Amino acid sequence: MEAAREIIKPTAPASLAKIAEKVHAGVRLEEDEAVQVFQSRDLLTLGQLANVVRERLHGNRTYYNRNFHLNLTNVCEASCRFCAFARLEEGMPQAKTYSVEEAVEFVKQQLPNQPTEVHMVNGLHPGLPFEYYLDVLRAVKQTAPSLVIKGFTAVEIHYYAGKYGMTYEQVLTALRDAGLESMPGGGAEIFAARVRKKICKDKADADQWLEIHRIAHRMGMKTNCTMLYGTVERPEERADHVLRLRALQDETGGFQCFIPLAFHNDNSPLRKLNEPTGFDNLLIYAQSRLVLDNVPHLKGYWVMVGEKVAQISQSFGVNDLDGTVVSEKIYKMAGSTSPNALSTADLRRLITDAGRLPVERDTTYNVVGMPL
Template sequence: MLSNLAHRALERAGLGPIRDKVLSKERLTEEDAVRLFEVKDLAAVGALANHVREERHGNLAFYNRNVHLNPTNVCVASCKFCSFARLDDQEASEGYTFQLDEAVEKVLSRKPLGVTEVHIVCGLHPTLPWEYYTELLRRIRAAWPEIALKAYTAVEIHFFAQKFGKSYAQVLTELKAAGLDTMPGGGAEIFAKRVRRKICDDKATAEEWLEVHRTAHRLGIKTNATMLYGTIETLAERVDHMARLRALQDETGGFQVFIPLAFHPEHNMIGKAFPKPTGYDGLRTYAVSRLFLDNFDHVKAYWVSLGERMAQTALSFGVDDVDGTVLEERIYHMAGSHVPQGQTESSFHRLIRLAGRVPAERDSLYHVLKVHEA
């Protein structure tokens, strides 16, 4: 229940009408969301977002046991915010491409740790054959039948379709037959054409990203959704991004979670021009997304991007998921992230409990596997 103190703070901030909409479960407009971004009283907005979060999930905070696999960082795209991609797999350029046996073994080596999901994202490699991507899934599935395979972003699916002369449906159907369970949400960045033209003009457009996810949902593949914040986008462009996700979710119901991702400025082309987003900006982005995305069940704070302390704090600003153990993460660490390379389950429990929440281990489809009461 929203406290009297929070009610008064929202009134003082001029958010009484928005508060009333939220409490009556009336959908917020894009103008409402921009207003929430602009208001100075972060605590008041956070309290409202926390009310919605606790209505949906009580005191639970979700996580899973996962390992990341990035089979190659060779990429033909030239996204100006990216610190992961390389033009070739020569040692001097820090580019690499795993052989299939090597990639599979990296995943299987984590089996004794009780991992339940492998998260696979590649660069857009110019010469790897289609069979590399399907065989990778097929081999992991054969060796580890119970593992959940969350693989290949919409940008990769679009790239595969163009390169190999297939439709999105054909690509996804063949990947699903090879073992694909769900899809990550990367590559969305910001949907606004103005922004994409300046920071990622040579990869899938916003419309193409959305169409890939629409197709995946029609095929019964659940997916995630992301938003990169903290580069050149305006607050209105952030809201437009979320509005387009909300519209597709109304249409298909196939998104599982929304994940705002903080821009990391290290080791990329635009890092000197744009500092890392502040904690204030991160928390308000999580809070506004929880209030605006009324048809998304979950909002995730990706602790590798945000940092452990901010992810913990976000659990009181609308967030209910802190991702997972994230073993072998490369993309954000190559962008300068200084968080540990993976977390133990016990450290996750401690982080969540110290935030006043109850750890709940989930699978890739957000089924609760175990609630770890104190």
């Protein structure tokens, strides 16, 4: 019988040798090492190391789900400079606010695809009563009781608390009682105050975002977390952002997935900035996987980076490609040219052609059926 071949670990450059040693040993990177990782542009070395972590956590599995997006309103009084989705008031071109009945009808139209999740993220509409959101949640759950509602960013929770005179916990409790089961990670952007002052000065700050997720976790709700990259942030500010997420995860254990979000410049006030390249996207995935060691899943959001980069990302730390994503609007209005939806067959092909095993999941990563 042929002797087993010895697996030889790639030799890392001297500048990353200590980091590589710790990664292979499963030892956490310190803060200064996290900064070093985010300052490095050595994509292949970081990618190889990130794949070690990815396969240690998930083996050859890549997850996807059957989901669709429902943005109840894009009317928003915030002035985020990276955003092409928001409209300041009703009546403006492309402004849209669903009635409860329209929202229910939209959900009904998606049910033949057998979705397990609706992703519900909205603008900060100054004219809607809080009861509107509760009515929508109740109506959706009545229409599709098994459909998990993942919705309302921490920015929205902060806005509702201030607008309607409630605490964060009161807002979350009311939404949960009406049908909300999980929260997305949007609105985190970059935690650095310097950057937030330039790109999103009039919405929830970093401490408020983190506190809302802390409360949601304490209430037993699983949430996601994100980082917007490619505007005016520096590598060390990216590292700080991920480290602050890591610290909260140490405390609560409530984050289940991290999604790096690439800036798209079309139709936004920051349109003169260059967008992240494919190299940048893969680098962020690898860097994040190495530093954010306690959030189990890393998502390559195909709507944002395109199908080809999302597929390649499975070798750079990513173990989730999101889902069917019917009717995504936020990135579409910022110039994304990716399809409006992918079928489950499309997603499985992206996964299997990269040599990975496709696994359909639900919102909290329970396996739906058996892996193919």
